Amino acid sequence: MENFEKELAEVQRRLDKIKQLQKQEEEFKQQSEIRFNANLAALKKYYPDVYRQVVDYTPKPGFSLLVSESGVGNFVPKDLSVPVYSQIDPIAQVQEQVRQNVDKPLFGRAALYKKGASSADKRIHIQYMNRLSTKIADLTAESKEPLIQQLPQHFPSFLSFGIGLGYHLPMLLAEHVFDYIFLCEPDFELFYASLFCTDWGALFEIAEKNNSSMFMLIGVSYQDFFQKIIELTAAVGAFSIINSFCYQHYPSEQINQSIANFFRNFYQVQLGFGFYNDATTGLAHAVRNSRNHAHFFIKNKALKPHKGIPAFVVGNGPSLDESIELIREYQDKVIIFAAGTALQSLMNAGIKPDFHVIVERTLSVYQVLTNTTTDDMLSDMNLLSVEVVYPDTLNHYKWAGLGLKGPEASTVFMQMLHYAKTRKLLTALPFAGPLVSNTAATYACELGFEEVYLFGVDNGYPMDKSKSHSSLSIYSNEKYAGRYKPNPHAIYPLEGNLDGSVLATDFMAISKVQLDNLFLSHKEVTAYKVGSGAKLRGVTPLAIDDVIISSRCKDKKWVVERIKSDFFHKSEVSEQDEKLLAFKEFDNLVAYLLEIGNRQIHSRKDAADVLKAQSRVVFSYKDSVSAHLFHVVKGTLLYFHCPLITLLYTYENDEQTLAWFKESFAIWMEFLQAIRSDFPENWYNRCESKLWVPPAAEPAKSQ
Structure with a gap:
């Protein structure tokens, strides 16, 4: 009799669990449909290209989400026989993953410049780049300063290899601010499933509130992944990726290959910027050739x-x-x-x-x-x-x-x-x-x-x-x-x-x-x-x-x-046409960059904000009537800002880091002063120098 009662109790427990699961599934179905429609509206507002992809997408036959014991969604991606997360409690699992990644982060960062060789080349860019690389090397080469061990509250860039159902993103963005966020998910179906599980609209609003730039690389194969990164960094500047918190959300062959390609090809991000004298001699040569x-x-x-x-x-x-x-x-x-x-x-x-x-x-x-x-x-x-x-x-x-x-x-x-x-x-x-x-x-x-x-x-x-x-x-x-x-x-x-x-x-x-x-x-x-x-x-x-x-x-x-x-x-450029070189506008641009650079800096975030403000002013000229001015300044800005970003977020000690940053940043400010008068006076000069090779571009270093 006692055994029968135990068996009966076990049957009842199972029935209750089934009822509870059915209730959870029904609640999840209702909530997920509301969430999906809200996410469509958010995508339409913030990412219309992704929105169109989603609207045009037809899920495979039998597409469905699982409901875990904790009531949140789970999913079995194509070519896999198991779901992305534990069926017991995906949120608790992801919380532990986030904690481990924050406590022991993987940073992908460009190496700091080595000491610059002395050069007889008198071009402004060369002289100031040699000064910068020498300054950074003198400050850091023999330093015993410990490196950053935990993810700071503010960090330049966040690169998520794999989005999954997106559960890690609200956790990270609630505690950390990133200037640039790259979200990479090669499996479009998995991203589609995430629209039923994660409040993407809230994530977009957090990014907007923090003045962050969020980029979504959805359905991009590992063969094309790095090229997409190159295209994005060309649009917003290589400083956006040069010092990144790298996070792999789930294991897959596509994700593993994307990560391998990223680190293997990272040197490409650091090449081909052009630079100030390149731009000015290019203008001079183009005008001369037209005549x-x-x-x-x-x-x-x-x-x-x-x-x-x-x-x-x-x-x-x-x-x-x-x-x-x-x-x-x-x-x-x-x-x-x-x-x-x-x-x-x-x-x-x-x-x-x-x-x-x-x-x-x-x-x-x-x-x-x-x-x-x-x-x-x-x-x-x-x-x-x-x-x-x-x-x-x-x-x-x-x-x-x-x-x-x-x-x-x-x-x-x-x-x-x-x-x-x-x-x-x-x-x-x-x-x-x-x-x-x-x-x-x-x-x-x-x-x-x-x-x-x-x-x-x-x-x-x-x-x-x-x-x-x-x-x-x-x-x-x-x-x-x-x-x-x-x-x-x-x-x-x-x-x-x-x-x-x-x-x-x-x-x-x-x-x-x-x-x-x-x-x-x-x-x-x-x-x-x-x-x-x-x-x-x-x-x-x-x-x-x-x-x-x-x-x-x-x-x-x-x-x-x-x-x-x-x-x-x-197509000949006349002397009258030269007024379109916009020397007055160039003076205004440099003056504003100097004004930004003179803002008070009391923290790494302050310093990063100054760099970001300068870069966004320069990049705002990209599609303007004076777009040539963007190219005149952009290249050297990248050659300066990229190592400055790396310097700013490499070492543990805040006070020492800011002191080093200010010494190095001062050289960039001097460069701006120099080109303010040089451009209108010397833009028509032909190149009389040898081919310049930029400071050694090394593979991304991970820590």
């Missing part, structure tokens, strides 16, 4: 004088040797773009390209050109370049066509000026850097070639580093080998085009990504990468023996002349 009979590129999709004719884009990588006979065979049936020193390699092989492509604005690169070519070689050659190219370069060629490099001060200035005069837009070349092969490939696509072959565009050295360039190049010539050495530094492995791998420098790796983006964005172009080198997305790998070209080119000379006349037009 030197240059023709500017204007895209016209309707014009197809080269229809049915392939384009050969030739770089000077080691794989060019494999292809030289094939290029020679087809040279009369295709249009050949020679990138940089590939010109000399092709000419050494008896092949005359139709266009020579060069890009650099520096005097030193111009000197390489004049030292490795002859007037006879160039005087009958067509040049394709960009508006910032060293002005004397144009004098050596029969004809010169210039595209707008972008993003550059000179690009937006020329676009604004041309539009004011003609109501037509001068086309900026997309993905045209950082290397000359990027510019050549961009020209081929933007000119409307539908079939593009890449030769010697390798973006990497063989794994044994046995060769860096074609054996036909100037780097193999005894006369120049000692004077113009190629960069041997290559530490980044990239997947090979046909097999194996290649080793890339940082700029080669970025060049490869830019080529990926170029061809992925030009779906109408059928592109082939021929031979060895790095594999490209959106491009078909092709062995030499598999190249079969059917060309309808009957009069190549006529086609080249039509390309020049159809796509390039003169």
Whole structure:
């Protein structure tokens, strides 16, 4: 009898539990539907693009949320057989996860600058950057100050790898303030499920109240994740990600690969800022080139004088040797773009390209050109370049066509000026850097070639580093080998085009990504990468023996002349036009930056707020009528602000940190004073200096 009563009590307990669960499920269903609709309204207000994705999304058949024993939602993602959280109490589980991450945080931060080498280069940017790097190194190199061990109440950036159902976000944002918040969730269905579980509207309001910038990367694969980060940091500034609290919310292969890609490629965030003297000489060169009979590129999709004719884009990588006979065979049936020193390699092989492509604005690169070519070689050659190219370069060629490099001060200035005069837009070349092969490939696509072959565009050295360039190049010539050495530094492995791998420098790796983006964005172009080198997305790998070209080119000379006349037009900047350089507005901008910099600083948050205020003032010019001023200041601002942010949130001691910060920040303020008078006086000066290499960009350091 006693056993029967126990069994009966157990049955009753189970029935009560089932009733309780049914009640919880019904309550959750009602609440989750209300929450979902409220979240839709919040997304529509704050993130209309995400809102449209959600509205257009159709969940998979059988989509449903689980209700845990504690009454909150849970979910089983695709490709998994278990839910994201414990079915007992997801909130308690996440609270413990948050506590562990706050107590022992993982910080992804750029390394502080090393001591700057003394330089005879008198450019303002170089002099002040050397002073900054030396100052930071002197202050911190031998320091025994302990590093930050726990997540402070205020921290520059928060990067959440995986959102799950979002339960960790209210907990973190209730206790911590971040200037920039990056929320990354590759599984769109999981984010969709979170709309039933988390009050996203409340999170958006917290971010708005704290003056935080929140970015949502939803449904982005790990292959595209880092590129999205690059695009976001380009829009708001690299300081937004340079010192981040990194949080992995749940384990998954996609999340793990995204994290690995983030830290492996972090160096890219620290490159390609441009800088003050780059911007001013770019403006000077663009104006000078406009007055030197240059023709500017204007895209016209309707014009197809080269229809049915392939384009050969030739770089000077080691794989060019494999292809030289094939290029020679087809040279009369295709249009050949020679990138940089590939010109000399092709000419050494008896092949005359139709266009020579060069890009650099520096005097030193111009000197390489004049030292490795002859007037006879160039005087009958067509040049394709960009508006910032060293002005004397144009004098050596029969004809010169210039595209707008972008993003550059000179690009937006020329676009604004041309539009004011003609109501037509001068086309900026997309993905045209950082290397000359990027510019050549961009020209081929933007000119409307539908079939593009890449030769010697390798973006990497063989794994044994046995060769860096074609054996036909100037780097193999005894006369120049000692004077113009190629960069041997290559530490980044990239997947090979046909097999194996290649080793890339940082700029080669970025060049490869830019080529990926170029061809992925030009779906109408059928592109082939021929031979060895790095594999490209959106491009078909092709062995030499598999190249079969059917060309309808009957009069190549006529086609080249039509390309020049159809796509390039003169656009000259007069002295009267120079008033649009807005020197008075520049003075107002710098004056305001100095005013902000003189605000009282009593805490790290105060210092961070000053940096954020300065950066937002500069970035507010990005889409203004004086957008060129944004580019004049932006690059050096990033080179200063990024290490200052790292310095501000690396060491435990508040007093010592603020003292170091103020000493370093003072150099930035002096720089602003210097350019206030320099820009209106010296903007028209040509570049007379060598190519500047920024302070060493290291992988993100985690703690």
